[in-house]
Amino acid sequence: MRRSLLASTAATVVAASVAVAAPAHAQIKLGLGGYMQQYFGYANSDTNVGSSSDAFNGFDVKSNSEIWFVGSTTLDNGIKFGVNIQLEGNTNTGDQIDESFLFVEGSFGRFNIGSENSAGYLMTYAAPDVGLGVNSTSVLTGYIPQSGGFAGAGFFRSPLGTTYVELDRNNDSEKLTYFTPRFQGLQLGASY
Template identity: 45%
Template sequence: MKKHLLSTSAIALGVAAAAPASAQEWNLDWGGFMSQHVAWVDASGTALPAGSDYDGVDTHNNSEIIFSPSITLDNGLTFGVNIQMEGNNNGGGATGIDESYMTISGDTLGRIEIGNENSAGYKSMVAAPGVTSMYINSPSISTFMPNTAAGLGFGFRGAMASAYTEVGRNNDVNRISYYTPDFNGLTLGISYASRGNVNAGNTFSVNKNAVLSDIFDIGAYYSQTFGTTSVTIGARYGTGDTPVAGFSDPEIWAIGAQVGFADFTVGGHFAQDDNGAPNGAGDQESWSFGATYDAPGAWSFEALYFHGENDNGLPAAGTNDYDAYRIGASRDLGPGVDWDIYAIQAEIDTPGVAGTDVEATIIGTAINLSF
């Protein structure tokens, strides 16, 4: 069944006594993807600056080259590298690299990842299914919708805008993760990061009295097929130590599921992000629900909804809301080539508070290449 899932199940890792690597050769593998979007946008709202104009046709590019060489030794251990180079805007920082990590895996004990990568909790999550590549379950929608103009907490890796969250939004930091082998469809994972900088490189020395530190994440991922029915469930929990006086330690938890039967898949998620601030300021939560249909032939169809909230911390300040609806279709044109069409209606505002509303209608198309 054709579907785009923003979740990753772990594969097996083994730890055994090292043996000489005499005749082995490196598999110098690489791949990547590119999505090119063209969309018409109609944006309006009281939060937009006077005289501004966000309407019309715009484009969006999302692309990466992924280098993943590996070697399997005589003892069964596989050592690998994963380096992901952003294809535009130096998206991974000054060098354009956002993820760079080592893997050690085998058939009996699980898999180890060491380096700049998302947590086991993040990689275990599941949310509403979809078939097109302009996500409403992500701040990526801001490429067409000027939601940041409202300043309402719509941020990267926060629960208001996505099911795929990180503690302190510590995306791709230097960490170590371990995943168990697959036990009848179930994989468990745990991660540790010494500090919470976003897209950090080497950790160096860390003053844990000055930054978010000692970040632990756990995740569980289950996927199994029973006859013509498939079940996929993901759950995560994460926390860290904050040095900020008056704040409690941040916590994140989330759960999501998808059920497939015949050519249909339905699913959704709930996520909650407690950043530890007094009065709950900045705490976020979200939920999604959607369905896909894999029609006979080359077309697949989708319909989904996402709702997110950001707490302003005081009853008089209200709660920032984000609502987005998407319908779309994707046609398989050939190996690694898809054509998407989609329509999105989205809004972000603080109900009852003047000057906070931004809404957008987005009608677009995209070509997605994966290789």
């Protein structure tokens, strides 16, 4: 009896949540994407960084890849809800998920909720990455030893420095980010 009651209650809750999730006529768009980068490099360094003076000498291969899962729907009132989950293909940490966040967007602006880059990073205008550049330093530091950022260890996003500002290295930490609507091309953003 008790199992039957629990099962029927669970089924009712699931059915109600599915019914409330989106109106029957709302289009849900799902997407799958990603990228893969492969680098082959050679370095010869006269530094004592690492376990020996030859720690950064020689040839090496580095990889960087992600798979993205995205989804969104727009309600009748024009408010758009979406989700973005990025799975790391190459990681040396226990965190296999790079970013995962929900967004809500409308005439009021846009809110990102979850582990996503900050407003300062997302609103940065910079030259595009071409090959192995300073905006891709997670790969670059594998070949060139660095001992700290140009303006303090926590100011720039990585040890070598980059054109993307990311205070206190909080790029994928849990946060709430708000972007205003654009007024005459001007847009503001803030993260907490």
